[in-house]
Amino acid sequence: MGTGAPPPPLPPKPQAKGLNCPKCGAAITLRSFGQAVTVVCAGCHSILDAKDPNLAILQQFEAITSVAKPLIPLGTRGKLRGTDYEVTGFQRRSIQVDGITYYWHEYVLFNPYKAIRYLSEYNGHWNDISICKTLPTADFSGATYLGENYKHFQSAEANSDFVLGEFPWQVRVGEKAAVTDYVHPPRVLSSEKLDKEVTWSIGEYMYGREIWDSFKLPGDPPAPMGVYENQPSPVSLNVTGMWVAFAAFAVFLLVLMAVFDMRAKKEPVLEETYQYNRVNAKGEPSFVSDEFALGGGTSNVQVKTSAPVDNHWIYLNYALINQDTGQAWDFGREVSYYHGYDSDGSWSEGKRTDSVVIPSVPAGHYYLRIEPEVDPMLPAIPYSVSVIRDVPVFGIYGIAFLALLVPVVIISFRAYTFERSRWSESDHPPMELSSMSSGSGDDE
Amino acid sequence: MFRKFYLLYGALVLSTAAFGQYRGWSLDTVNQLKNIPKSVRDNPGSYRSVYAGYHHYTGGK
Numbered sequence: 001m002g003t004g005a006p007p008p009p010l011p012p013k014p015q016a017k018g019l020n021c022p023k024c025g026a027a028i029t030l031r032s033f034g035q036a037v038t039v040v041c042a043g044c045h046s047i048l049d050a051k052d053p054n055l056a057i058l059q060q061f062e063a064i065t066s067v068a069k070p071l072i073p074l075g076t077r078g079k080l081r082g083t084d085y086e087v088t089g090f091q092r093r094s095i096q097v098d099g100i101t102y103y104w105h106e107y108v109l110f111n112p113y114k115a116i117r118y119l120s121e122y123n124g125h126w127n128d129i130s131i132c133k134t135l136p137t138a139d140f141s142g143a144t145y146l147g148e149n150y151k152h153f154q155s156a157e158a159n160s161d162f163v164l165g166e167f168p169w170q171v172r173v174g175e176k177a178a179v180t181d182y183v184h185p186p187r188v189l190s191s192e193k194l195d196k197e198v199t200w201s202i203g204e205y206m207y208g209r210e211i212w213d214s215f216k217l218p219g220d221p222p223a224p225m226g227v228y229e230n231q232p233s234p235v236s237l238n239v240t241g242m243w244v245a246f247a248a249f250a251v252f253l254l255v256l257m258a259v260f261d262m263r264a265k266k267e268p269v270l271e272e273t274y275q276y277n278r279v280n281a282k283g284e285p286s287f288v289s290d291e292f293a294l295g296g297g298t299s300n301v302q303v304k305t306s307a308p309v310d311n312h313w314i315y316l317n318y319a320l321i322n323q324d325t326g327q328a329w330d331f332g333r334e335v336s337y338y339h340g341y342d343s344d345g346s347w348s349e350g351k352r353t354d355s356v357v358i359p360s361v362p363a364g365h366y367y368l369r370i371e372p373e374v375d376p377m378l379p380a381i382p383y384s385v386s387v388i389r390d391v392p393v394f395g396i397y398g399i400a401f402l403a404l405l406v407p408v409v410i411i412s413f414r415a416y417t418f419e420r421s422r423w424s425e426s427d428h429p430p431m432e433l434s435s436m437s438s439g440s441g442d443d444e
Numbered sequence: 445m446f447r448k449f450y451l452l453y454g455a456l457v458l459s460t461a462a463f464g465q466y467r468g469w470s471l472d473t474v475n476q477l478k479n480i481p482k483s484v485r486d487n488p489g490s491y492r493s494v495y496a497g498y499h500h501y502t503g504g505k
Contacts (some may be wrong), residue, residue, distance in 0.1 A: 105473060184504070192503045235446060235479050238446040238450075239446075241447045242446065242447055242450050245447065245450055245451055245454060246450075246454070249454040249457070249458060252458055253458060253461065256458065256461060256462055256465070260462070260465040260466075279450070284488065284489035286488040286489055286491075287485070287488050288488050298467055298468060299467070299468035300468030300469070300470050301468075317493035318493075319477075319484075319491065319493055321484060321485075323482070323485065325476070326478065326479045326480045326481065326482065327476070327478055327479075327480070328476070328477040328478075328480040329474045329475070329476055329477075330474065330475040330476075330477055330504070331472075331473075331474040331475060332493065332495050355471050356472045356474070357467055357470035357471070358469050358470060358472070358474050359469050359472070360467055360469065360470075361468065361469035367485065369484060369488050369491060369493075371488070371493060390468065392465065393464075393465065393468075393469065393470055393471060395471040396461050396464050396465060396469060396471070397461060399461075399471075400457050400458065400461040403457045404454055404457055407450055407453065409451070411446060411450075
């Protein structure tokens, strides 16, 4: 046995302390060991000094616990993003904007080996919050933290309405702090000024399901309502990229158009002028053209008709018939042109030419059956028919252009409405909303 | 995900447009028929278009 001085006493091991409230005698368990600065008695709502061995009463407040029941009960343990935490504190806070009070809830998460973390919840929107490790720089329009720029969202005075459990700071009900939020979805940078002390925290948006799974909570999380300040937009991140992709596709489409226009044969295979004469057309008006060959692979055929009509019409029943197979394409085309003057001035309607493109016609020997019908006022009229093999159809490019454009416009509109909803809740509402609200104010 | 989907979709649209041009697609509507008798060549009146007599436009404002 040594004869020296006795060894210094070892510091007490951290352990959950069982204490009693000096006000009402209710049992109080300190879960966060020496880190708790204040603890709230769930029985009488006395805020006690956790650093005082006798738990001196710091404040007492009246509260209806049913209106501020934690969604995650105190003492619940879970693994949040890989780290074990226990919920040790809960508070309800509020701000007032235009006479309306908005409430949100904050949960203190404790791990003896990690820094304190917080969860906040507002209308089903959750944030995982931790204290900033470096000091952000901020001005009235925005802030910068770790090289990332944040836009100013809202400044307000936050009030602590209700507290429960343990807190690593001197919490008080009724305490007011100037809070400012800056957003860069899915993150929110918040400053909280209490007296002369400013605390910066960084939060990241979380979905309720993730919280429920982390803490193995029964049932389903409350469904989020509206759009939250740092809620990631399901579409915004893609909008610029999609417009870039659209521009690239539009260029490809132009190239495609140029290439197919150059390689199109545009080969005239029949050019005839016929004469309609009512006197001679007493019998069968239909007739057939000379035979012509359509070469190459399957491609289209353009049939153009022109007639010098003047306040008259001519209608031609066509059939493009494959002499070898009996396959036919039947169609009717009108050429009409009307013009005149009335009280509105001069007017005109129709054209003296017409064109139709017959799709996917195989190679072979063909002829046209033509059956003219003519305005009864016309005794006779010449008309020309020309057949051209393999022409470009620019309408296909138009449809392709629209097909490429429509999804980008829809996504852009959705992104716009999402951001509009987000910023309508901020200090910087969209122009039309701010003018609407000022308009409604005038009406009152 | 949207962007990947759009890239695939856009490629499909361009491919369809190119295939359509190659195959000679058209936006016009025509009535396709089969087995037209060869006698039509010599007797055009033996065939009657489905559009015949349909048109009686009077036109004008």
